[in-house]
Amino acid sequence: MVENLSDRCLRENRDAFDRMVGHRFVRDIATDALPRAVFDRYLLIEGEFVATAISIFAFATIKTEDIGDRRRLIAVQHALANDQIPYFEKLRDRRAIAAAPQVAKDPRVVAFDRGMFDIAAKGDLPQILAAMFAAEWMYLTWCQRVSSNPISDPDIRKWVDMHTDADFSDQAHWLKTRLDAAGAKMDEAQAAACSRIFGTVQDLEYDFHEAAY
Numbered sequence: 001m002v003e004n005l006s007d008r009c010l011r012e013n014r015d016a017f018d019r020m021v022g023h024r025f026v027r028d029i030a031t032d033a034l035p036r037a038v039f040d041r042y043l044l045i046e047g048e049f050v051a052t053a054i055s056i057f058a059f060a061t062i063k064t065e066d067i068g069d070r071r072r073l074i075a076v077q078h079a080l081a082n083d084q085i086p087y088f089e090k091l092r093d094r095r096a097i098a099a100a101p102q103v104a105k106d107p108r109v110v111a112f113d114r115g116m117f118d119i120a121a122k123g124d125l126p127q128i129l130a131a132m133f134a135a136e137w138m139y140l141t142w143c144q145r146v147s148s149n150p151i152s153d154p155d156i157r158k159w160v161d162m163h164t165d166a167d168f169s170d171q172a173h174w175l176k177t178r179l180d181a182a183g184a185k186m187d188e189a190q191a192a193a194c195s196r197i198f199g200t201v202q203d204l205e206y207d208f209h210e211a212a213y
């Protein structure tokens with residue numbers, strides 16, 4: 001049987017993927033030892049990324065003509081704008097996290113946001129699917145791995161639960177299946193480009209999470 005494109009991405013980028021799901025941010029959550037200040041800084045940069053993610057899914061919406069794709073992509077944008085953004089605003093207030101513009105300007109954060117935005121702006125639909133599959137599959141993987149561990153900060157607990165629940169899992173699986181469908185119709189150069197993007201995203205993610213420390 002021919003290998004699915006999503007499985008090829010995972011196989012060809014196993015080292016980059018494993019490095020990211022083994023990041024100290026993940027290890028610290030797994031051992032219930034993430035410093036509060038690190039999670040607070042993470043929430044600041046993560047909130048910015050949610051705004052970027054709206055743009056990424058908007059590019060994908062433009063670049064597909066399939067109404068089923070469009071419904072799904074618009075629903076994601078709706079959830080990001082109306083659930084995720086208010087969620088981050090409330091969390092920042094409740095944890096009394098001071099705005100820290102220097103954190104958002106960290107070159108590793110800028111490289112991640114720019115890098116993801118540019119893939120979506122310049123790439124075709126399959127390349128955007130590969131980038132978001134990379135980001136979401138990685139979160140689904142590490143959150144599932146740590147979810148049975150004790151986590152004492154209720155906000156971190158909730159964050160892990162949000163990335164193992166049925167909605168998020170369904171979304172990550174949709175990206176996987178949709179990438180595979182696109183992969184079945186492309187030539188070798190296009191498939192190789194998607195796999196390279198998958199690896200690039202893992203590296204950008206690694207540096208982004210470093211910036212929280």
Ligand SMILES: Cc1ncc(C[n+]2csc(CCO)c2C)c(N)n1
Nearest residue numbers: 046049053076135136139171205208
């Ligand atoms: C830095 C960072 N990378 C990946 C995710 C995973 N993730 C969760 S929701 C979403 C976009 C909409 O589905 C993505 C990519 C994250 N949260 N933060």
